[in-house]
Amino acid sequence: MLHMPHQPLQVAAVPPQRAPAREDQAGPWHSEAVCRRDEAGLFFAPSKEPTAARLSREEAAKQVCARCPVMVECREHALVQPEPYGVWGGLTAAERRVVLARRRRRDIELKAASQAGRIAAAG
Ligand code: SF4
Incomplete structure (x- = not known):
């Protein structure tokens, strides 16, 4: 039942339940x-998966x-x-790329706000 989640099939032949080293990580x-x-x-997508098939497969995975x-x-x-x-x-x-982009933007905004706060406090 372990799906130390997936390895991409087209990149590595090691399937989901994963190798012990990855499980440790x-x-x-x-x-x-x-x-x-x-x-x-x-x-994981097989190579050359048609869009409709991909959407259906991803929905099933979700x-x-x-x-x-x-x-x-x-x-x-x-x-x-x-991953x-x-x-x-x-x-x-x-x-996941969208989530990561949002996190990066948020981190940049927080850093800018923090720097602005330090400048205001010092001034
Ligand atoms: S969330 Fe999905 S991919 Fe992750 S372990 Fe559970 S079933 Fe597997």
Whole structure:
């Protein structure tokens, strides 16, 4: 039942439940994953997958994630790594890129606000 979530099939032949080294990196959350090693095809795109098939597959993968007790941990793992391929924590790779871009913007804004506050306090 361990889906120390997926390795992209087109990049590496190691499927979801992952190799022990990756499990160690991921932390204890993966032991509660509901996805299975043999479900890698659901979470990772085969080469030359048509758009309609991709959308359907990703939706099915997200439905698995939606009932997973470690979805938040999995998602954060995929964001922090970052994992470039596949559905992790209910997010596709494209969706994770959006989240990461938002986080970067937020960090920049917070840093700017902090610097402005220090300048105002010093002035
Ligand atoms: S959130 Fe999804 S990808 Fe992550 S462990 Fe659970 S079922 Fe697997």
